[in-house]
Amino acid sequence: MPSKPHSKDLSDLFSEVTKLRKNSPLKSLQKYMDADPTIVSLGAGLPHPDTFPFVSIGSTVAEAGVSVTDSSVAAKDISVSSKQPTAKIEGLERFLQYGNGRGVPSYTRFVQEHTERVHSPLYEDWDVVVSAGNTDAFTKAIALFYQSGDTLIVDEWTYPAAIETVRPMGIRLAPVKMDSEGMVPSNLDHLCTTWDSPETAPRLVYMVPTAQNPTGATMSLARRHDIYAVAQKHNLVIIEDDPYYYLQLGSYKPLAEVNDPEDRYKDLPGIKSLAPSLLSIDIDGRVIRLDSFSKVLAPGLRCGWITAPKYITDKIQFHNETSIQQPAGFSQAIVSKLMNETWGHAGWEKHLVQTQRQYAERRDMFVDICQSYLKGKVEFTIPTAGMFLWFRVLLNETASKRKGVMGEIFESMLNSHVLLVPGYMFSPLGQTEEVLDKPYMRAAFSYAAESSFEIAISRLAQALEPFTC
């Protein structure tokens, strides 16, 4: 097997602060102790694990691939106990003690193995580091390269927390127009080519290439290649924020055309047939990929991981060590136990297929209802992944000429007791007059009960009635 190339060195793009980040001098003492166990170290300010009052932590988890909606769920009890490491998992006290900013070894080992299986990075020196979810990961990725006054390239509609994170950092946002697949490569190229000053040229582009928030757009493989080529041309670092990556659902089919639901959903991608990520085509090592368990296990775990060249993940590790340290040990323990022992990689895939099934059913039902009730009132691209539908309201002639009309529409929706998110909330340009009247809104089909879809959409249709054709 030919050896993989080394990543390109992008460290000259690091911010001043990132260049200064280094290993904690106190944590560096650890390597001397590891080398010589007869050394008595009174160096580390760690409490003794005998003072941790947790003897064990356990969970009842669904068997891999089982639907939790069934009245009786096949389940398994798992536990992690203090001073009882297994072949694969540390003892609980290890999950509860101070560590380093990279993560507890069994957790990071699993996500590393998984990343290799799914993405097979093309360069040799990649590594993983923990995050407390993708919002945390995003702030770490930005901090690697950015200082006040810099510009970050984003989609023309983007994740609100990202907008709110960068504003107080004094970072400006440069939006790039999208189409139904997401960011348009020629627009990105144009933005970078025509940037007026090389000194202030943006170095980083942020995108959510699968089931984009808010538009629900998913980039095809060809699109990903084109975007990547533009990034190479302008030496951009790409932040690939991919929390919906595993929620790839295949194509929509109207329920009326489905004879056999089991047959209908037999081709869900699982892990093996997922659309390739930007990481998987990243020959240079310019993609910083953000993965999260939030949408595929649960958001309250607050854990995920970041994949990038090791000289970059090291910097993120040091940043973790001066902020969050690591995700909660309990979360890492449950995830590690579940993934390494209970489900394994095969079980994890079964779970993902089951999750894809649940979202695909929701998507299909929701799109059916939208096509029925909202015909002529909105247009939208049917999503092939994720949880969002992005409506463009088809305003009638009088409405489209009226300033503040979208405000009226949202008022009307609230009065009709249906809640969607106004498009302006996703605008990197803030709430200018121009943005406020862009006729977009985002619906999520992930949370409301499926039985309420029809009521919700009929209320929406009613609310839109006076404003549409």
Next chain:
Amino acid sequence: MAPNMTTSTGCAGNTGAVLPPPKDLSDIFVPAMRIHKKSAFKSVMGDPTSTMINMAGGVPHPNTFPILQLQAKVVSPTSRQDKALLPSTANLVLDKSQKNRSTESLDELLQYGAGSGVDSYCDFLKKYTQIVHNPRYADWGVIASCGNTDAIGKAVSLFCEAGDSLLVEKWTFPGALSSLVAAKVQPLAVEMDGEGMDPESLDNICSRWGGPKPLRAMYLVPTGQNPTGATMSLERRQKIYAVACKHNLAIIEDDPYYFLQFAPFSVSRSLENAVNAVGLLGVDSDEQQQVDPLVPSLLSLDTEGRVIRLDSFSKILAPNLRCGWITAPSYILDKLQILNESTILQPSGLAQGLISKLLNDTWGLEGWNQHLRNLRATYTFRRNVFVRMVDLHVAGLVDYVLPSAGMFLWMKINLGPDAAEAMPRLLETMKKCGVMMAPGAPFCSSGSNSSSSDCYLRAAFALVDVAMFEPALKRLAQAIVAIRETADYPSAVQNTHTCTVPNAMQEGLLSPAPGKMTISS
């Protein structure tokens, strides 16, 4: 409950009088924080009524969460008298969809939530903070943090931006110093004595400050300080608070060791037995802890709402829970909540839920207090043995102040006129003798210790087996003696596992001839 016990709204003090609102410190916020607004997006999410069908929240449905129940087995805190009984444990359970007595359902704990943290977790901590600190102003609250390192960065960012200076203790927590470097905030070192930050030095620095932007905040660890182990007396805290008021400073009170305040130090008659006692919790019967009141916190003296208090479960439950809490005026907590929502969102719902269940139901307040008393006893015992060993083996070679809280003992060592040169040799010799401690340099907030004749070591006595204290301190003594008594001690010393100095030298009968010193294994 006594009628003058305050409610959790905190608006009635012990006298029953209504408490004043806090001073508004927003004029010392950095400009970016003044315009920092609550998320418009989250306002839309708000609190959907039952008639509102929520197609807005991009949140997963709980029937996609494969975690159906969470359990934990915990130690039941028992008092010394009950130690004769076998240690017992208790089980706690968090059910998926039902509320778990005081604590939310697991579905709710596993779902996205607000940046302030899980309600039942914060409710307990607010009640507990009321009991312990009894804040003297109205409109205060608590929010969840994922530990004090993160909390420090966020609290500092309210008052300091790039180019600003933050008043800090001369020796301080390296995590805080790294955070300041990253924020391009300059640490401004204030002198310390055996009790911690010196109020006169603080006052002088502030009075004479001529920098382009005003000083707005100070950061300190007033109890069991890291690294010096110093604990401020009540009087010292009052003086520091007065200086902060005089110069309109916010006070970031980082207090992770607060509950590890010791019983008074005494050398037990049966210390040797205590040293050989089996297990960590072998508290000598003569050290039976009295219910000594804790030194009041700065928060408890805070009449103006200047203190942003950082509490953590790291040293009182476990470090990697990554859970703590911040107490401050509510309008300040609102800003911190916004910061949470654009970074961590909130700490792990599993961790908050388990802690909430433990403190609210499984242990309750009584169990929690007993657990803290046990910790105090454990740390008191360790401190006692450690200090005894320091006195026996290193006395005369080092200066130290007796710590009354925490886990650190800070030693000052005179190694001759050129400490910068001697210190690395000391550390190397110590390693070869088989002992390590943290050198002072990483804790120095003024970048370099300008007093060139003083070397510092921080010893932590929380982790290592108590039986190893004596060997460790003997080895330290050997290393110090070796450095001191041989001016040109060869730097290339045979690396062995034990450092034994020839007996004649130990007995003071011989001083080694320079160049002829050998270390035998």
